[in-house]
Amino acid sequence: MYLADEIDVIPLNEQEDLLLNYLSGAADIIDKNIVKQLLDKKFDDVSQEITEQLKDRKYIFDNKESKILFEKSLKDKLEFLERRQVPNFLIIPTYNCNLRCIYCYEQKYKIGKENLYEDKYEWVDKLFESINILIENFKLENKIKVDNNEIYITLMGGEPLLYKNIELITYIINKIKNYNYKYNVITNGFELDKYLDLLSSTNVDCIQVTVDGPKEIHDLRRIDKNGQGSYEKTISNIKKALDRNIKTYLRVNIDESNLDYLPNLAQEIMEYIGISKYFIPYIYLLQDGGCSGDKNIIDEVSCIKKLIGIEKEYPIVKIFNKRFHAQSMIDNILNGKENEFKLRNCSACKEQYILDYKGYIYKCWFGIGNKNFNIGSYINGLKINTKLDLMWKNRNINTLEKCKECKYKFICGGGCVSHIIQSGNELNKERCVDYKSIFKELLVNECCQ
Numbered sequence: 001m002y003l004a005d006e007i008d009v010i011p012l013n014e015q016e017d018l019l020l021n022y023l024s025g026a027a028d029i030i031d032k033n034i035v036k037q038l039l040d041k042k043f044d045d046v047s048q049e050i051t052e053q054l055k056d057r058k059y060i061f062d063n064k065e066s067k068i069l070f071e072k073s074l075k076d077k078l079e080f081l082e083r084r085q086v087p088n089f090l091i092i093p094t095y096n097c098n099l100r101c102i103y104c105y106e107q108k109y110k111i112g113k114e115n116l117y118e119d120k121y122e123w124v125d126k127l128f129e130s131i132n133i134l135i136e137n138f139k140l141e142n143k144i145k146v147d148n149n150e151i152y153i154t155l156m157g158g159e160p161l162l163y164k165n166i167e168l169i170t171y172i173i174n175k176i177k178n179y180n181y182k183y184n185v186i187t188n189g190f191e192l193d194k195y196l197d198l199l200s201s202t203n204v205d206c207i208q209v210t211v212d213g214p215k216e217i218h219d220l221r222r223i224d225k226n227g228q229g230s231y232e233k234t235i236s237n238i239k240k241a242l243d244r245n246i247k248t249y250l251r252v253n254i255d256e257s258n259l260d261y262l263p264n265l266a267q268e269i270m271e272y273i274g275i276s277k278y279f280i281p282y283i284y285l286l287q288d289g290g291c292s293g294d295k296n297i298i299d300e301v302s303c304i305k306k307l308i309g310i311e312k313e314y315p316i317v318k319i320f321n322k323r324f325h326a327q328s329m330i331d332n333i334l335n336g337k338e339n340e341f342k343l344r345n346c347s348a349c350k351e352q353y354i355l356d357y358k359g360y361i362y363k364c365w366f367g368i369g370n371k372n373f374n375i376g377s378y379i380n381g382l383k384i385n386t387k388l389d390l391m392w393k394n395r396n397i398n399t400l401e402k403c404k405e406c407k408y409k410f411i412c413g414g415g416c417v418s419h420i421i422q423s424g425n426e427l428n429k430e431r432c433v434d435y436k437s438i439f440k441e442l443l444v445n446e447c448c449q
C-alpha cells in the first residue's frame with residue numbers, strides 16, 4: 001500500500017481530523033486513530049471497508065507505481081485540456097480614466113497620450129485582424145475547430161467606458177458582434193449609464209464594477225478628477241444595469257483599511273441594490289500596494305481570519321462571495337462537486353493575449369503598459385516574440401522545479417507570474433501560497449464548526 005503525498009491533516013477536535021486530498025479533491029472527517037495508522041503506514045491495522053474507501057478517494061494506492069500512473073494520467077489529461085483551451089483576448093482601448101483611485105497600478109507606468117493614428121479606427125481594424133490570425137494559428141497548431149462564439153473578449157482600460165470614447169467603443173463592440181465573439185467589460189461604472197443601450201442591445205455577457213467599501217470609504221479612495229467621491233454614481237449605475245438584466249459582478253477591493261467596513265457596505269448594498277440572480281458581489285484581496293504603497297496590504301490568512309470574525313458578528317457580510325486561493329476547491333467540497341485541477345496558474349500561461357490601442361501585446365492584464373510583460377505588437381503586422389510567448393505557456397508545474405514535488409501543485413499551478421516579474425524575478429520562479437492555513441481557516445469554518 002502507498003500513501004499519497006498530496007494530503008494534509010487538519011485537527012478538528014479530540015477524536016477527529018479533517019483529511020484533505022489535493023490529488024482527488026476529496027475532503028473527509030476521519031477518526032484520529034485511523035489517520036495515525038495511515039501516517040505511520042500501518043495499513044494492515046485499518047479495516048478492509050475503510051481501506052477500500054480510502055483507495056477510492058485516492059488517499060492510498062495499491063503501490064507506488066499505481067500512484068505514479070494515476071498522477072501521470074491526471075497530468076496528461078490536464079495538458080490535453082489546457083492546450084485545447086480556446087484563446088481569450090483583452091482589448092485596452094485607452095489608458096485614460098475618469099477616476100483617480102489612490103492605489104491604481106496603471107498610473108505607475110506613466111502610459112501617456114491617447115490616439116496615435118490619423119484614422120482613429122485604424123488600430124481597431126488591425127487589432128481584429130491580429131485576433132483572427134491568433135485564432136487561426138491556434139486552430140492549425142492544435143488541429144481543432146473553434147466556433148467564434150467560443151471566443152471571449154474583455155474590454156478594459158484605463159476606463160473602457162469613457163463617454164467621450166463612445167463612438168470608438170461602439171465601433172469596437174460592433175466588430176465583436178460582427179465576428180460573433182462574446183464579450184464582457186471591466187469598468188469603474190462611473191459613466192456606465194451612457195453605455196447601457198449599447199451594452200444591452202449587443203448582449204454583453206457580463207460587466208464587472210468595483211467599489212471599495214461603503215460610501216464614506218469608497219469616496220476617499222475612488223475619486224474623480226476633481227477629488228469628488230464616485231460612490232453614488234457607481235451604485236446608481238449598477239442598479240440601472242441590473243434593471244436591464246445585465247449580469248453584474250461587483251468587486252470589492254479589500255485591504256487592512258476597509259475590511260472592518262464590509263458590514264456597512266453589505267447593508268448599503270441590500271438597501272440600494274438588493275439580491276438578484278444577475279448580481280454577484282465578491283471580495284477581492286488587494287495584494288500589492290500600487291500607488292498607495294504596501295501599508296494597507298494584509299496577508300491572505302490574516303484577512304481570512306479577520307473576515308470570518310466579521311461574518312460571525314455580522315452575517316450580512318456573507319452576501320459577498322469569496323475569491324481566495326483554493327476557493328474553487330473549497331466551494332467544490334462544500335457543494336459536493338468534482339474539483340477542477342490545473343497545470344498552469346491562469347489564462348496568462350495559456351492562450352490569453354492583451355492588445356492595447358498603441359499596438360502592443362501582453363500576456364497578463366496586471367502588466368499592461370509594462371515593457372517586462374510585453375510579448376509583441378500588431379500595428380505593422382502581427383509580431384509575437386514566440387520565445388517569450390512560449391516561456392509563459394510552458395510555465396507550469398511540470399517545468400517549475402519546486403512545484404514538481406509540491407503537494408499543492410494541482411490546485412496551484414505555480415502561482416501568479418505578475419508578482420514574480422514585479423519582484424524582479426524570472427518567469428521560471430514559483431510563487432507559493434500558504435494553502436494549508438487557508439484550508440484550515442476557510443473550510444473548517446464553513447463545514448466543521
Ligand code: SF4
Pocket residue numbers: 345346347348349363364365366367415416417418419
Ligand atoms: S499572472 Fe497573476 S495577475 Fe497576471 S493574469 Fe495570471 S493571476 Fe492574474
Ligand code: SF4
Pocket residue numbers: 397400402403404406407408409410412413414415430431432433
Ligand atoms: S508555487 Fe509553491 S505552492 Fe504552488 S505548486 Fe509551486 S511550490 Fe507548490
